[in-house]
Amino acid sequence: MTTFESITRPQRTDDTATWSAPPQPAARAGFDFDVAIVGLGYVGLPTALAYHGSNSRVLALDVSERRIAVIRAQQADLLEVDQARLAVALDHPGFVLSTDPDDLSRAAAVIVCVPTPVDEHLIPDLTILRAATAMVVEHAVAGQVLMLTSTSYVGCTDDLLAKPLAERGFTIGADVFVAFSAERIDPGNASFDHDEVPRVVGGATAECEEEATKLLLRYVTNVHRVRSLAAAEMTKLLENTFRAVNIALANEFADICRSLDLNPADVVDAAATKPYGFMPFLAGPGVGGHCIPCDPHYLLWQLRKQRVAAPMITQAMVEIAARPHRVVDRVQEVLSAAGTGMLGTRVLVVGIAYKPDVADLRESPALEILDELIQRGATVGFVDDHFDAVTLPSGARLTAVTDPAAFGAQLVVLHTRHASADLGFIEPHQLVLDTTYRGVDVPQRIIL
Numbered sequence: 001m002t003t004f005e006s007i008t009r010p011q012r013t014d015d016t017a018t019w020s021a022p023p024q025p026a027a028r029a030g031f032d033f034d035v036a037i038v039g040l041g042y043v044g045l046p047t048a049l050a051y052h053g054s055n056s057r058v059l060a061l062d063v064s065e066r067r068i069a070v071i072r073a074q075q076a077d078l079l080e081v082d083q084a085r086l087a088v089a090l091d092h093p094g095f096v097l098s099t100d101p102d103d104l105s106r107a108a109a110v111i112v113c114v115p116t117p118v119d120e121h122l123i124p125d126l127t128i129l130r131a132a133t134a135m136v137v138e139h140a141v142a143g144q145v146l147m148l149t150s151t152s153y154v155g156c157t158d159d160l161l162a163k164p165l166a167e168r169g170f171t172i173g174a175d176v177f178v179a180f181s182a183e184r185i186d187p188g189n190a191s192f193d194h195d196e197v198p199r200v201v202g203g204a205t206a207e208c209e210e211e212a213t214k215l216l217l218r219y220v221t222n223v224h225r226v227r228s229l230a231a232a233e234m235t236k237l238l239e240n241t242f243r244a245v246n247i248a249l250a251n252e253f254a255d256i257c258r259s260l261d262l263n264p265a266d267v268v269d270a271a272a273t274k275p276y277g278f279m280p281f282l283a284g285p286g287v288g289g290h291c292i293p294c295d296p297h298y299l300l301w302q303l304r305k306q307r308v309a310a311p312m313i314t315q316a317m318v319e320i321a322a323r324p325h326r327v328v329d330r331v332q333e334v335l336s337a338a339g340t341g342m343l344g345t346r347v348l349v350v351g352i353a354y355k356p357d358v359a360d361l362r363e364s365p366a367l368e369i370l371d372e373l374i375q376r377g378a379t380v381g382f383v384d385d386h387f388d389a390v391t392l393p394s395g396a397r398l399t400a401v402t403d404p405a406a407f408g409a410q411l412v413v414l415h416t417r418h419a420s421a422d423l424g425f426i427e428p429h430q431l432v433l434d435t436t437y438r439g440v441d442v443p444q445r446i447i448l
């Protein structure tokens, strides 16, 4: 068995939607599709398009008719390169959108990309993943490669795919092939080509690892193999826990810098000139999206069962969860220093997505910040090119401010700065609280 080996596919020459991919391995006999993607969200849809772009016949499956309609209408939140791929795919018989799980048995491989959130108590909510894997197991047929890419706890692929498939009578590694390979996509970030980001894969057996590697190499250029499903699952948890802990540290360091009258961004930029042993992380108003606020909780949840303590990770997640509340405290402090209380003061939040250039509100700190500002008596508004309205965790519904100059904000909170954001409405007399630490072109800004 080959272990810890990196395997590279020949580089392609052109990265447009119409590039000519290297010849693909022959599909398994008897299957209409080379691969089925289950769950067409921020991860699954670009994955389906990447497979199609490399000459695979793709079944793109989602339970949501609404999501399929959004994709058909080309209104999904995608990078330009994926929009182009989608336009090509929608006109091609080798790309089939479906909501019918019966179609799964027509695919040589099935890749599961469904959400793995946490509930309001920060406990992993496996409902969606359990339903999706149960559906995949129910429709599994001999010869298929079944791969989980959703981030989850260590042992999840075994619990939700390998064991139930064995209970159905399949011999894993001979009849069907089970693997885990977490997705590493960074939605909204065009700097890294999805297909060029190496993938880590672990199989239930050596044969599973082998088949899963071939499946990944249909579109990615580099696959790193680890010796088990669990090692691959843990790799993803390390990646995102690493980010969480470092973001918590960056936030703490930013607070320390401010108390010493230093600009945190300047200090981070200076430290980042060191070519080794340092990686810059930026402080901010908190973390959002479907990874950093959630994934480390999958690990902590699992460790609680084992009675294993992880105090540093726990503390990082506590700090991260508290960050939006700190932003509101800081708003209060800034307004008090300006001689205005919170009550009735007009506060405009700029950018409510959890990060620039995505239309994704999941776990966005802005939602909590807006809610708490309202609770403390402020009159709030928001602007964000991606959203006309938002429902806050409290249930309050806010409509976007259409004329930010006319809103007359006494304080502007820079939360997320999309490339398209126009800050031209900010008047020199207006207070600006910069939670991005990077709004250097707003001279009157106060850093968080």
Ligand SMILES: NC(=O)c1ccc[n+]([C@@H]2O[C@H](COP(=O)([O-])OP(=O)(O)OC[C@H]3O[C@@H](n4cnc5c(N)ncnc54)[C@H](O)[C@@H]3O)[C@@H](O)[C@H]2O)c1
Residues within 6 Å of the ligand: 038, 039, 040, 041, 042, 043, 044, 061, 062, 063, 064, 067, 113, 114, 115, 116, 128, 131, 132, 133, 135, 149, 150, 151, 152, 182, 183, 184, 185, 186, 187, 289, 290, 291
């Ligand atoms: N979003 C990211 O930045 C990112 C990056 C890397 C990894 N991940 C991981 O990838 C996984 C998927 O995340 P996402 O952001 O793409 O989720 P998402 O919410 O954007 O999309 C999930 C899709 O799955 C569909 N779905 C739910 N149940 C289904 C079922 N039973 N069958 C078919 N479709 C079903 C939903 O309708 C939805 O369209 C998560 O585990 C996440 O942690 C996410």
